[in-house]
Amino acid sequence: MENNICIKTKNLNLFYDAFQALKEVNLEIPQKEITAFIGPSGCGKTTLLKCFNRMNDLIKGCKKTGLIEINGVDINSDIDVNALRRDVGMVFQKPNVFPMSVQDNITYGPMTHGIKKKSVLDNIVFDSLHRAGLWNEIKDRLNKSALSLSGGQQQRLCIARALAVAPLILLMDEPTSALDPLSTSKIEDLCEELKKDYTIVIVTHNMQQAVRISDNTSFFLLGEMLEFGKSDEVFANPKNKKCENYITGRFG
Amino acid sequence: MKLIKNQKTKESIFKLIFAMTAVFTIFAVIAIIVFLLYYSIPAFQKIGFFNFIFGKEWNSSSADTYDGEMQGMYGILTMIVGSLFATSGAILVGGTLGFFTAIFIAEFCPKKLKKIFSNAINLLAGIPSVVYGFFGMRVLLPLLGNFSANGDGSGILSVSIILGIMIMPTVTALSTSSLESVDRNYYEGSIALGASRERSVFKVIVPASKSGIIASIVLGIGRAVGETMAVVMIAGNNPVFPTTLFSSFRTTTANIVMEMSYGGELQTGALIATGVILTFFILVINICFNMVKKPANSTSNNKFMVYLSGIKQKFEKSKFLNIKSESLTRTKFLTKSRHLDIVAISLKHFSFISAFLGIVALLTTIIFIFVNGFPYISSELLFGEFNYGGDPSIFSSIVSTLMLVFLTSLLAFPIGIMAAIFLAEYSKRDSKLVRLIRLMSETLSGIPSIVYGLFGMLFFSQLLKLGTSILAGGLTLTLMIIPTTIRGTEESLLMVNESLREASYALGAGKLKTIRRVVLPSALPGICASVILGISRMIAESAPVLFTMGASIKPMPKNFKSSGASLAVALYALGREWMHINESYATACILIILVLLLNLLSQGIVKVLGKRIKGA
Numbered sequence: 001m002e003n004n005i006c007i008k009t010k011n012l013n014l015f016y017d018a019f020q021a022l023k024e025v026n027l028e029i030p031q032k033e034i035t036a037f038i039g040p041s042g043c044g045k046t047t048l049l050k051c052f053n054r055m056n057d058l059i060k061g062c063k064k065t066g067l068i069e070i071n072g073v074d075i076n077s078d079i080d081v082n083a084l085r086r087d088v089g090m091v092f093q094k095p096n097v098f099p100m101s102v103q104d105n106i107t108y109g110p111m112t113h114g115i116k117k118k119s120v121l122d123n124i125v126f127d128s129l130h131r132a133g134l135w136n137e138i139k140d141r142l143n144k145s146a147l148s149l150s151g152g153q154q155q156r157l158c159i160a161r162a163l164a165v166a167p168l169i170l171l172m173d174e175p176t177s178a179l180d181p182l183s184t185s186k187i188e189d190l191c192e193e194l195k196k197d198y199t200i201v202i203v204t205h206n207m208q209q210a211v212r213i214s215d216n217t218s219f220f221l222l223g224e225m226l227e228f229g230k231s232d233e234v235f236a237n238p239k240n241k242k243c244e245n246y247i248t249g250r251f252g
Numbered sequence: 253m254k255l256i257k258n259q260k261t262k263e264s265i266f267k268l269i270f271a272m273t274a275v276f277t278i279f280a281v282i283a284i285i286v287f288l289l290y291y292s293i294p295a296f297q298k299i300g301f302f303n304f305i306f307g308k309e310w311n312s313s314s315a316d317t318y319d320g321e322m323q324g325m326y327g328i329l330t331m332i333v334g335s336l337f338a339t340s341g342a343i344l345v346g347g348t349l350g351f352f353t354a355i356f357i358a359e360f361c362p363k364k365l366k367k368i369f370s371n372a373i374n375l376l377a378g379i380p381s382v383v384y385g386f387f388g389m390r391v392l393l394p395l396l397g398n399f400s401a402n403g404d405g406s407g408i409l410s411v412s413i414i415l416g417i418m419i420m421p422t423v424t425a426l427s428t429s430s431l432e433s434v435d436r437n438y439y440e441g442s443i444a445l446g447a448s449r450e451r452s453v454f455k456v457i458v459p460a461s462k463s464g465i466i467a468s469i470v471l472g473i474g475r476a477v478g479e480t481m482a483v484v485m486i487a488g489n490n491p492v493f494p495t496t497l498f499s500s501f502r503t504t505t506a507n508i509v510m511e512m513s514y515g516g517e518l519q520t521g522a523l524i525a526t527g528v529i530l531t532f533f534i535l536v537i538n539i540c541f542n543m544v545k546k547p548a549n550s551t552s553n554n555k556f557m558v559y560l561s562g563i564k565q566k567f568e569k570s571k572f573l574n575i576k577s578e579s580l581t582r583t584k585f586l587t588k589s590r591h592l593d594i595v596a597i598s599l600k601h602f603s604f605i606s607a608f609l610g611i612v613a614l615l616t617t618i619i620f621i622f623v624n625g626f627p628y629i630s631s632e633l634l635f636g637e638f639n640y641g642g643d644p645s646i647f648s649s650i651v652s653t654l655m656l657v658f659l660t661s662l663l664a665f666p667i668g669i670m671a672a673i674f675l676a677e678y679s680k681r682d683s684k685l686v687r688l689i690r691l692m693s694e695t696l697s698g699i700p701s702i703v704y705g706l707f708g709m710l711f712f713s714q715l716l717k718l719g720t721s722i723l724a725g726g727l728t729l730t731l732m733i734i735p736t737t738i739r740g741t742e743e744s745l746l747m748v749n750e751s752l753r754e755a756s757y758a759l760g761a762g763k764l765k766t767i768r769r770v771v772l773p774s775a776l777p778g779i780c781a782s783v784i785l786g787i788s789r790m791i792a793e794s795a796p797v798l799f800t801m802g803a804s805i806k807p808m809p810k811n812f813k814s815s816g817a818s819l820a821v822a823l824y825a826l827g828r829e830w831m832h833i834n835e836s837y838a839t840a841c842i843l844i845i846l847v848l849l850l851n852l853l854s855q856g857i858v859k860v861l862g863k864r865i866k867g868a
Contacts (some may be wrong), residue, residue, distance in 0.1 A: 055440065055443065055444060058440070058443065082448055084446070086446030087446075089445070092437065094437065096435070096440065098442070098460070108442070108445065108447070108455065108456075109445040112442075112446065112448075112451055112455075112593070113446060158441070161445065162445065165445055
């Protein structure tokens with residue numbers, strides 16, 4: 001069992017200056033499964049997600065205590081943070097493609113990490129666009145600006161871009177909240193496909209989505225993790241009263 | 253009922269006044285261009301258009317007329333080439349320094365220093381060009397003379413350095429704001445892929461703000477091409493091709509200044525023609541500027557970012573997901589990323605060096621002038637009696653400058669502000685009229701200052717018979733200040749929240765009342781700032797008033813018909829005499845202090861008034 005744990009936090013606390021955004025979070029995320037974070041706005045889901053690739057480092061006044069381990073490595077120890085972000089990919093709430101061509105968006109990551117050979121890069125472009133289910137749609141537009149794609153395509157391009165650096169984990173911060181239903185379903189299908197190879201952590205406001213795609217669900221409220229378990233169980237019989245109220249729509 | 257009707261008449265009268273001021277700018281531009289074209293035609297005919305532009309010899313003769321035999325030679329190719337070289341050199345120095353300094357300020361500068369740096373850069377952008385020319389003449393030329401074969405430092409190298417230092421603050425200020433306006437999501441997206449800070453800046457942020465950076469460099473080019481006084485003081489001004497870094501050469505702008513005051517009939521015509529060619533160049537540059545400034549439709553993007561080679565359609569045969577791409581064969585989890593981006597890191601260091609060099613160059617200029625000039629600011633110099641023989645006194649120039657500022661302010665600010673009110677409040681955004689007026693006022697602001705001087709001399713001084721006087725100088729300067737006033741005012745009016753206007757209308761206030769009681773007070777800080785910057789420009793400009801107001805220091809002006817050098821021109825005059833070195837340093841010092849104070853004042857007003865409005 002222990003071997004299957006990919007991300008593990010122990011007594012994790014996080015402060016933005018005086019405000020405590022995460023309180024004593026203890027969590028074990030299994031590998032090659034989809035884990036969803038749910039909870040009302042401002043409960044700390046995204047904050048926790050950004051701990052896993054240390055994007056919180058960019059925020060001023062952010063302090064952490066406790067332990068975060070990824071595959072047994074303490075990521076707050078003296079590691080190369082750029083290598084961490086290479087291995088822990090992230091997809092943001094709004095598609096943030098670079099104002100470059102589709103191709104350059106994909107190759108940006110691999111080139112950043114030292115891959116120069118054109119044949120290898122070409123393979124990566126092909127491979128990651130395929131994985132993101134985008135190849136057939138845009139294979140003729142690789143040299144066009146990525147900004148010319150539709151919103152859903154842009155978001156899948158962002159996923160492809162994250163895949164291009166061959167991460168082990170994919171963090172998704174409400175990846176479909178800015179998209180139309182059709183694009184959303186494509187991305188959900190994609191997640192199902194991707195979990196064969198990647199550990200996925202997804203923050204979502206959409207509980208149907210959490211039920212549909214996730215294997216595990218954890219519920220957050222005011223910075224505390226109140227419930228964690230198999231998604232079927234969490235949604236069928238929540239153990240925590242507040243979680244039940246949230247799931248049944250009494251607040252949130 | 254009657255009351256309402258009265259109000260309506262008042263409303264429409266004011267609307268008419270505002271509209272007329274706006275239309276005035278259209279007429280002004282058309283007048284200047286038509287006038288210059290009209291007066292250049294005889295010279296073009298006499299000399300021949302191609303002989304004029306491609307002629308390599310310039311040897312003017314003031315005896316030449318349009319009718320008689322032509323004694324002199326009138327070809328300006330050497331000067332066109334001179335302008336080209338000077339501008340390229342200036343961009344090489346100032347563009348590079350400015351661009352990298354902007355990257356330093358926007359991306360790598362510690363927060364605390366950032367404000368100081370960007371404020372300092374904004375302040376330095378206002379220093380009069382004649383001060384830079386003076387510094388070049390007194391300090392740089394003797395220094396460079398040590399390295400040149402003929403012992404004379406003037407030439408392309410000196411001009412490039414001085415113009416470069418001069419345009420650097422402009423390039424920096426604009427590039428910085430363009431870099432800072434890049435969506436931070438791009439940066440985060442790049443960081444999240446594990447790219448280093450340096451790589452994210454140089455590979456994502458800089459390319460994303462490419463259009464703004466190019467625009468800032470184009471603006472720098474415009475300034476360098478149009479600059480006159482600083483160039484005249486250090487170029488050497490021989491009408492020959494610049495063959496080495498240290499050979500004396502002449503630019504088109506310098507050509508006008510050199511010979512305008514004593515030109516004969518054909519000679520003056522040829523100078524006007526030079527002005528027309530110069531204006532044409534600047535207008536082309538401005539059109540480029542406007543094309544770059546409007547960011548190309550983001551969806552269309554043709555060759556945006558082509559730093560990688562294109563991909564070919566050769567994957568069709570490869571099988572889905574069967575590719576073992578190299579990146580997927582992971583080495584070891586959480587190993588150090590082995591790839592160090594040397595290029596990005598060295599570019600970062602270069603931006604540190606540039607910022608350091610740029611700031612040092614600017615500060616050296618200022619501090620050197622202060623150290624040499626400040627001790628000599630005496631009451632004798634400032635308020636002494638004027639006499640032709642003895643120690644110079646710039647009292648009369650100070651008074652002339654004050655009168656000039658007073659007159660120009662009286663004319664330029666009301667017209668500029670009212671035209672801006674028309675543009676922002678009355679006209680439909682992007683209607684044809686507005687676009688025309690905006691184009692005209694942008695054209696007006698693009699015309700180089702020496703061309704204004706030329707126009708002012710021919711139109712106000714000679715045609716309207718105002719002579720060389722404060723009046724003629726003030727009118728010339730008014731034409732220059734109006735467009736910047738319009739732009740500054742319009743920007744601050746457009747910043748006023750639409751809901752404020754709606755609230756006022758909802759209370760039954762008319763348009764005029766809304767503008768007067770709601771819009772103008774909210775826009776006041778911005779308007780005040782642009783007025784003060786306008787004043788500082790009036791003090792700093794020398795080329796437009798050189799021949800309209802007077803090139804030498806004269807006795808105390810009696811009225812607006814009197815002539816005499818303004819403070820900036822006084823520095824030009826004093827600096828070129830080799831006798832009164834200390835006094836010229838002191839004058840330069842006074843100019844810098846005045847301009848810096850006015851710029852500080854405008855920054856302060858924006859802050860204080862802005863706070864008051866928010867607090868109230």
